[in-house]
Amino acid sequence: MVKLTRIYTRGGDTGDTSLGNGARVPKHDLRVSAYGTVDEANAVIGVARLHASGDVDAMLGRIQNDLFDLGADLCTPIEEAPKYPPLRIVQAQVDRLEQEIDALNARLAPLNSFILPGGSALAAQLHVGRTVVRRAERLITELARHEAVGPEAVRYVNRLSDHLFVLARHANEDGADDVLWVPGANR
Numbered sequence: 002m003v004k005l006t007r008i009y010t011r012g013g014d015t016g017d018t019s020l021g022n023g024a025r026v027p028k029h030d031l032r033v034s035a036y037g038t039v040d041e042a043n044a045v046i047g048v049a050r051l052h053a054s055g056d057v058d059a060m061l062g063r064i065q066n067d068l069f070d071l072g073a074d075l076c077t078p079i080e081e082a083p084k085y086p087p088l089r090i091v092q093a094q095v096d097r098l099e100q101e102i103d104a105l106n107a108r109l110a111p112l113n114s115f116i117l118p119g120g121s122a123l124a125a126q127l128h129v130g131r132t133v134v135r136r137a138e139r140l141i142t143e144l145a146r147h148e149a150v151g152p153e154a155v156r157y158v159n160r161l162s163d164h165l166f167v168l169a170r171h172a173n174e175d176g177a178d179d180v181l182w183v184p185g186a187n188r
Contacts, residue, residue, distance in 0.1 A: 021077030
């Protein structure tokens with residue numbers, strides 16, 4: 002378990018930071034950008050939870066915990082025979098997202114148009130979260146082109162954006178309050 006006794010260490014004052022394996026990298030390193038964007042997504046979901054209750058709040062709470070797992074996964078490069086086994090995203094976390102997506106989506110009418118982010122306050126915030134997760138996914142997949150990244154981490158972030166989309170529709174009275182795109186409506 003993590004124990005933080007000091008919040009500032011001055012270790013980043015020169016523009017570098019430590020990864021989970023102790024390696025020092027610039028704060029603008031692609032790996033740091035990837036897990037930093039995951040952290041941003043977690044914060045957005047925290048704001049969304051201000052509008053959630055019951056099962057939806059519980060789902061979002063599990064997702065927030067998973068996002069810390071994902072950040073821990075990403076901040077520790079994959080190495081052969083590490084001294085301490087790092088925390089990694091596992092397939093069961095991806096499977097849980099898929100099960101929740103399927104259960105939520107079964108209640109929704111099929112879409113005949115794209116959805117504009119909005120509707121309820123919760124749905125709008127979930128759409129913000131979805132776009133931040135998509136940005137994290139772009140950074141993670143770019144990182145995976147240069148360094149090893151666990152495939153479950155990539156799958157998790159991909160499913161999460163789908164989950165947030167379906168959950169936003171659920172938050173809009175199972176799609177009844179979705180705001181639909183009308184192509185060319187303002188020409």
